[in-house]
Amino acid sequence: MRRGRRPAGEDTRASIVAAAREEFAAKGYDAVSMRGVARAAGVDPGLIRHYFDGKGELFAASLVPAGADPQALAGRFAEGGIEGLGERLARTVLAVWDAPDGQVQLRLVLSGLLSADGHVQELPRYLQRTVFDQVAALLPREVAARRVGLVASQVLGVLVARHLLRLEPVASMSPDELVRSIAPTIQRYLEGVDEGLAPGPPEEQNSSHGEY
């Protein structure tokens, strides 16, 4: 099935990603070449370059379980606006990574992060472009990056605790129970509840309002 050239299209892209996923998982980031992935996918190396800017981007695309499109998922949970976003986001992320091949992808992420050559800066950039920007668009510009970063810190931590460290009871809590626990945190980060900066302009402690 995997042998031979294919016409360009989503099908081709998917089979490239599938091949890349297997290559990265088997060999680690550093040892994988675009040429090797092309061979495994049965496509021309030029075709890979048509879809992916480089090995880093190919790596990033291979990090999500097959069938999950982070951009589309983020679009969907961002669609409803800020209200309830914490819960929608938590539920989506857990569903994606609780999926059978989720753990393989997480290990991939980490072996990429451990690789010495630093291409994995692609990962934050990819997350930024596909997911973070869609959440940030709902937030005030000057606090968006900070709030999204804090959201990411809670989401990443749950994934690491649940799927890599397999820390109990986080590892075996039901998705519902986990969502109930972390969604309020995510929501608070999104709304800046703990910012300790608002209310009022920063560094303007001398301006009183009302009773002067």
Next chain:
Amino acid sequence: MRRGRRPAGEDTRASIVAAAREEFAAKGYDAVSMRGVARAAGVDPGLIRHYFDGKGELFAASLVPAGADPQALAGRFAEGGIEGLGERLARTVLAVWDAPDGQVQLRLVLSGLLSADGHVQELPRYLQRTVFDQVAALLPREVAARRVGLVASQVLGVLVARHLLRLEPVASMSPDELVRSIAPTIQRYLEGVDEGLAPGPPEEQNSSHGEY
């Protein structure tokens, strides 16, 4: 300095840990042997076994930056009780891992997690014994594990975002600013604020209160 046998004592333990740290960092978990560490530390392999139950425990001990004793640190931040614990805990963890060799240790953790042979279950056990249990002792027994797990999920996530993914702006926020952001989350987990279990029994949506 590292050559030759030494008398047993804290000094010996420290030099074993230092040697193990270098070995794990250079070779990855799987390729390290107790014998190799003994050789690097200039001690008898039996002496390593005197201090450490196995390679897993030795690995766990090598995960904290030199000089940081997780058990003592956890003891100190737990000492003051629940009040303000979120902030003390966040501040301590950031101080330990922001230290110059903190990132080396984090990479160690991850290469251990990625190793195939599963000995790294030692890590959760070690965390449990040295840190989690001291926090859990401050909490009601039936919710302690769950709350501590959630705390760990936020703490781990900040470390991964800040030091491994180097996700901005989390990577370059000052410790103070980060503490201000995540300490309330940790405190809420400790106090069970978002447990959604209390108050009242779940699934009893038919009980109205007041105006029937």
